[in-house]
Structures are given as structure tokens and as C-alpha cells.
Amino acid sequence: MASTPASARNAPVAGAALAELSPDTTGMAYIPPARARALFRKGTVAPTAGWSAGFAQANLIAVPSDWAYDVLLFAQRNERACPVLDVTDPGLARTELAPGADLRTDLPAYRIWRDGSLVDEPGEVGRYWRPDLVAFLIGSSFTFEAALRTAGLPLRHVEEGRNVPMYVTTHPCRPAGRLRGPLVVTMRPIPSDLVATAVRVTAAMPDAHGAPVAVGNPEALGIADLGRPDFGDAVTIREDEVPVFWACGTTPQAAVMSSCPPFAITHAPGHMFVTDIPDTAYRYT
């Protein structure tokens, strides 16, 4: 023990020395963010997990400006689920997170909401955009996945070519103005001997949802069946693995469904905005 170097004893890469890196099944791990966005603009539709590794990704929610304070306050009061990375001025579809990007076209898939109901899931939203829309870009757990992968952790949804599984929990968010709704979480199966590494890697990245909200015990979150996620796809959980749950940027969509603002545009769950910001900019240590 005394002769084990500190780097192997404590560093997040502990697992990497023992395990193969989780495979790059998308083939998109090393394309620059601008190239990813160009593919989505041209019509490619895919979950963005595993794309442009090392760059931050973001959830999108755009609402009429008279709902903007409610959304921003909801995000502040529930920042584990809703870490705000940028907010646009009304009508603008540009963000400092990727100056060349257009928020109306550069995500792989969107959702259109009227009075809390999903009415369309288009590939671009130019025809839906309004001059009073304020867009919120909210941190994504996909941002910490490159660091998890480097640390030797499996990313089962990427391995299996699926969207990450997301579950609507029975845990209520703290309400804000007219917005209320339940916490949504993502789940990743983690081998029991790597759970601590997963906690440490993600805890340092609160703008990507930070540390898990729960490790094991899905019942405590009100999740009855891990095989039936509310968004995304089920993934295989192996014998030696524990389900680990992180707060999810789909939470604002659940609030839209519960609170029924007259109009909202969001990304489709798992289909994020790929930014130009390196994930290291969101790592606090």
C-alpha cells in the first residue's frame, strides 16, 4: 500500500489502468463541434452521447419572454438539474457557447410544446421561432462522459448504440413562479468498484449536473422498472453493476409538461446542442 503511487491510489484514472476504454461506437468522438452541428443542420438525427468528446453539451429550452423569469428562477432553485450555461436575449438564436451556431437548426432534434402538450418533433425550428423567445442552454451529463470514459468507466448507452435512459422521479423540484414539476434523472450502470471514481469525476463538474443524486435503490426515487425509462432507451445492467442516477437537463421539459406554458421549444431528450466550450472549462478542480 505504502508503495502505491498517489496517482494510482486516488486519481480518477484508476480504472483506466485495469479496463479497456469504453468503445467509440458512434465514430463521432473526435469530430469538432462545428462539424457535428453541420451534420445535424443537414438532417442527421442521433443522440449526441459520444459525439465530440471533450466538448460541453447543452440542453435547450426556449420560452416566451414573459415566462423567462420563471424558467431562470426554476433553474436557480433546482440547479443540480438545471445548471444554466447561457441565456439569450429575446429572439436571438445565437449563444456565446458556440458563436457560429444557430440554435434553430444546429441540434439533431427538437420538440415543440403548446400548453404543455408535445405537438411536433422537427429537425429544425425556423418556422416555430418567435421574436419574443428566450433560449436557455442548460448543462448536460453528456459533458462529463468523456471524463468518465477516460477514467475507465463504461458508458453502456453509447456501447449499445442507444439513447441514455431517463426516468421521471417522484422527487418534486422546488417550484418557481408558475413552474413546478418532478426531477428527471439519467441512469448509468457502474461496476461497484468504480462507483467512487464516478462520484469523484462528476462531483468536480457541477455545471454538468455534478455528483450523482443517488447510487442504487431506484425505488427511493420512485422508479419502479429500470427497463422502462420515461425518455431514451433501456440499457443492460450487468451482475456486478449498480444503477447510478444523475440529475438530468430534461427536468425543464417535465416542468413544461406539468406547468403548461403556452409555448416552448426544447431539444428532444438526449439530442443536445454541442458547444465549442472544452469540458475542462466546467471542471472545478
Next chain:
Amino acid sequence: MASTPASARNAPVAGAALAELSPDTTGMAYIPPARARALFRKGTVAPTAGWSAGFAQANLIAVPSDWAYDVLLFAQRNERACPVLDVTDPGLARTELAPGADLRTDLPAYRIWRDGSLVDEPGEVGRYWRPDLVAFLIGSSFTFEAALRTAGLPLRHVEEGRNVPMYVTTHPCRPAGRLRGPLVVTMRPIPSDLVATAVRVTAAMPDAHGAPVAVGNPEALGIADLGRPDFGDAVTIREDEVPVFWACGTTPQAAVMSSCPPFAITHAPGHMFVTDIPDTAYRYT
């Protein structure tokens, strides 16, 4: 080198083994937050650095509700200076950060602003409170001072019984709505061999302003004379020490002075709200 245990090589307590702990000159380091607030409510006026060590402190800014979105957006866009810990609903003077506290009476000193001008500096603000006020509680660098002290770092302003020195820089904040203004920073003199420790300790606490915005070179921030702070008091900088600058929660007050909202209530610089939240709740690793 190889025989040095990891804990001494890398841990934030490195300095503590070599140096005396910075003295508790206030005599208030170990009183509970509720007791500190009771003293302030009864009329004690003092900077809160060194009070109730181990509990988070917060800056206060309250504005009429029609300015609340501007303040919240300004905070989001300048979160190094303005990490929001809580936002009240209009008119309420209570916060989840200290359920028993009254924001109108429990800080040691307040400032009243009309059209960007300071018009009063009372010990309580009951007569100024309005039903449309929204109060923002913003993280304070005093929150990380207990961790700095435990790590063996000097807290010169506490040692010398002064308020922390604060400087208005020439660095503009990112504007938000009607709010704009310069970044304000605090300065602590740090021995050169402990600067890295100061960075590591504070980087893990972004809700207390996180890592320094600059180490040395005050001219780059537009600070001409460290002996003449814009708020607080000058402190001694010793031969072997480097001035280290952190973003400061007085930044919203500078925005009030620049942007002239019709009315605002803030804390007096350095005279914070002492919360019931342990500082560990804001430590990300």
C-alpha cells in the same frame, strides 16, 4: 520525495503543518450563525469575516420585482462574481438558507440606493422594505476563509481587525437587460509558496466565488494603488506575499451604481448575511 505521504504532498492542509493558524481576532469564530444574527439584530455592526467559521455567508441585493429578471440574468452571466444561493418570492424576507432569519434585520449593516445613489446606511431596513422586493442571496468569499485558515493561509484583514479590501476593476461584466457595471474583487495577500494551495482550496467552492480571477499584477485589473481600496480597508502586504484577487459579491452594488435602478437594498460591503448552511455544502470535491 518518494517517501512523502500523498496527504502532505497535495492536500490543502500542506501549509498548516508549517504555519500557525491565522488568529481568531474577532472572538466570534465559533459562535453559531443564529447567535451572530441575533447580535446583528440587536445592533452590533462589524464586518462578518471571521464570524461563525464553517458556515456560508451571503451578499444581499433586493430590487423591485420588475428588475428581478435583470438581476438574475446579470448573476447568471457573471456567476464568478454573482453565484446565486437563493432568491426570495416578492416581499418575503425569509430564505431557505436560514429559516429562522429575517433579511430585514439580521445583517450587521445595509445600504439603501435610489436611482444609483447611496442614500442611507442603516442597521436594519424594516421601514424601507416593500412588498414588491425580490431579494437575492449571493455567495461570499468569506465562505471559503475557514477552509483557507485551516489550510494554514493568513487572513490579513481578520488578523488586523479590518474589513477585507475590495477594488472596482476596469474589467466590465457581461451586461444583462438594464444592468451593467465593472467587476469588483477582494484581495488577500498570500505567501508565494501558498498561492497554489489558495487556488486549490477556493477552486472547489465556486459558489463562494471559486478560484482567484488573478494572482499578482493588480495593474492588469486596473488597480492603481492597493493601499486605496474602493470598499473596505487596506491591509498590510508583506515582503514574501503576492496579492491574490477573487471575484466579489459587491459587484451587483457596482452595477446598481452604474445602472441606476430606481430602488435597491444591499448589505454594506463586508457585512454579510451569515447562513445556517455548512460551507461543506458548497464544496464540490
